[in-house]
Amino acid sequence: MDKFYTLLALNISFFVQIGFIAPVSAQQNVILIIADDLSPDYLGCYGISTDTVVAPNIRGLLKNGIRFNNCWASPLCSPTRAGIFTGRYPFRTGVGNVITNPQSAQLDTAEMSIAKLLKYHAPVKYQTANVGKWHLHVQMPQKYTYPNKMGYDFYSGSFNGELTDYYKYARITNGKLDTVRTYATTQTVNDAIGWVKTLNPAKPFFLWLAFNAPHFPFHIPPSTLCNTSGLSGTTADIRNNPKKYFKATVQAMDTEIGRLLQYLKDNNLMDNTNIIFIGDNGNDNRVAQISDKSKAKASLYDYGVRVPMIVSGPAVVSPNRTSDALVNTPDLLATIADLCSFPNWKNAVPASKIVDSKSMLPLIKNESASIRDWIFTELFSNPVDPDDGKAARNKDYHLIRWDNGKEALFKQSADQEENNNLLNSTLTQEESTNYTFLCNKITTLVGKGSCRNVPSSDIAEQEEIILFPNPAGEYLKIAGDVQIKSVSVLNALGEISATGNNNEIPISTLTDGFYTVTIELENKKRIIKKIIVSK
Numbered sequence: 001m002d003k004f005y006t007l008l009a010l011n012i013s014f015f016v017q018i019g020f021i022a023p024v025s026a027q028q029n030v031i032l033i034i035a036d037d038l039s040p041d042y043l044g045c046y047g048i049s050t051d052t053v054v055a056p057n058i059r060g061l062l063k064n065g066i067r068f069n070n071c072w073a074s075p076l077c078s079p080t081r082a083g084i085f086t087g088r089y090p091f092r093t094g095v096g097n098v099i100t101n102p103q104s105a106q107l108d109t110a111e112m113s114i115a116k117l118l119k120y121h122a123p124v125k126y127q128t129a130n131v132g133k134w135h136l137h138v139q140m141p142q143k144y145t146y147p148n149k150m151g152y153d154f155y156s157g158s159f160n161g162e163l164t165d166y167y168k169y170a171r172i173t174n175g176k177l178d179t180v181r182t183y184a185t186t187q188t189v190n191d192a193i194g195w196v197k198t199l200n201p202a203k204p205f206f207l208w209l210a211f212n213a214p215h216f217p218f219h220i221p222p223s224t225l226c227n228t229s230g231l232s233g234t235t236a237d238i239r240n241n242p243k244k245y246f247k248a249t250v251q252a253m254d255t256e257i258g259r260l261l262q263y264l265k266d267n268n269l270m271d272n273t274n275i276i277f278i279g280d281n282g283n284d285n286r287v288a289q290i291s292d293k294s295k296a297k298a299s300l301y302d303y304g305v306r307v308p309m310i311v312s313g314p315a316v317v318s319p320n321r322t323s324d325a326l327v328n329t330p331d332l333l334a335t336i337a338d339l340c341s342f343p344n345w346k347n348a349v350p351a352s353k354i355v356d357s358k359s360m361l362p363l364i365k366n367e368s369a370s371i372r373d374w375i376f377t378e379l380f381s382n383p384v385d386p387d388d389g390k391a392a393r394n395k396d397y398h399l400i401r402w403d404n405g406k407e408a409l410f411k412q413s414a415d416q417e418e419n420n421n422l423l424n425s426t427l428t429q430e431e432s433t434n435y436t437f438l439c440n441k442i443t444t445l446v447g448k449g450s451c452r453n454v455p456s457s458d459i460a461e462q463e464e465i466i467l468f469p470n471p472a473g474e475y476l477k478i479a480g481d482v483q484i485k486s487v488s489v490l491n492a493l494g495e496i497s498a499t500g501n502n503n504e505i506p507i508s509t510l511t512d513g514f515y516t517v518t519i520e521l522e523n524k525k526r527i528i529k530k531i532i533v534s535k
Helices: 002-017 056-064 077-086 114-121 184-197 235-240 242-266 331-339 429-446
Strands: 029-035 065-072 127-132 154-157 169-173 176-180 205-210 273-279 306-312 321-328 375-379 389-393 397-402 407-411 465-468 475-480 484-490 496-500 504-506 513-521 526-533
Touching: 029 077, 029 242, 029 331, 056 065, 056 242, 056 273, 056 306, 065 375, 077 114, 077 331, 114 127, 114 205, 114 331, 127 184, 154 184, 169 184, 184 205, 184 242, 235 242, 242 273, 273 331, 321 375, 375 429, 389 429, 397 429, 407 429, 429 484, 429 513, 465 526, 475 484, 496 504
Parallel strands: 029 205, 029 273, 065 321, 127 154, 127 205
Antiparallel strands: 065 306, 154 169, 169 176, 273 306, 375 389, 389 397, 397 407, 465 475, 475 504, 484 496, 484 513, 513 526
């Protein structure tokens, strides 16, 4: 068989040289690596915390990569995976919570997956595999072949949300069940490398590689993979010092990622392979590095849904950089399709299936600084849970709307742990504008809900001043018998676009559109006006 593939590759090379077919080298491989329950703060390359894990292989991806600082996932693993799989938000897939039993909402096998797109519809058909944690269906014999039916040539891994024992667990391989006694993180990479060895070298591949680590249960990994000094492994020690064991499992995962990367290098695959590393939700509350542990995994707070994401490989232009762009994990479907030279992938999706995914390729290619003005996440369950709700954020603000009617608004850029709910006091004009923007976006997206009236405080009589001209062009002038302290011109997102402290504000750099002008007076009152910029 190896001789057959060698001859096939030589024949393809000949046809490429004479111009009969396009060179396969233009098609880049993609590997998506998912860490289970990992926030950015444990990775030193994010610079968030001083209590980090030694992870040189993950960090090493940055040499040829881009680090995303504002990537949102779902609060739990099943909806995150369903979102990546389909490019659709949870309320569209029906998977809004962790899949635990036959009554849990599970992913419809009729969904168009990234694997189906690449295997059946891409201009150059990809070889596809899914290795590791599945967690899109309950582990039942009649569902063992679902990964293969949903577009994967090869599947090997565990269906369940967590392993009861990393050293002994049930594994399903292409529909067949067996018991594995190799350390799970090692076995996941064994299976991945084993599959890559079988590939037709003349065809590109897509590999979804989902680790169970560092998900609970915390334990001692093999000493060959991490530093196990000081780890007794007793139940009491794990219970009292979970962070030590959590960090060991992350380090072990990093070591095994390094083994995979080394295999790619040794077999001349690295230079033609793009690698995406992400987490699937925030840290488990037992190891969360945040004061209020209820804001960790399974919550709609930023710490519960912000995840690390690094994209590394030949597609990255100007590597070793960071991006503050707002991105959602469902954006990975469009991104992977673009990385696989399949820009028209939407044509293969049924019109009845609304896809929310937006390609990050402009960010990866360094052609744009952003692809979204806001991002979204949600959590829902059956029966209804008090934590169910929806959330959205833009550059600075984060709004949570729980299904029980409660709301919270945070200026996330200034309140990292989100301790100050701005809705508990009267909002400033900037806060009010951002609340209305985010609330309207959620309402429009999901088709239900309403936004509260949130008037701002200390607003002076609007008739005290006049703004002119309106529409304005190069300058905005202010007339009135008032003493002005400062002037801010805010765009539709609530972002300050121009400022001043006198009666004439330069606005030549503003794009045409509607703006809100907030005028702070010396008597501490504020005047709010609307203007149109039109040049």
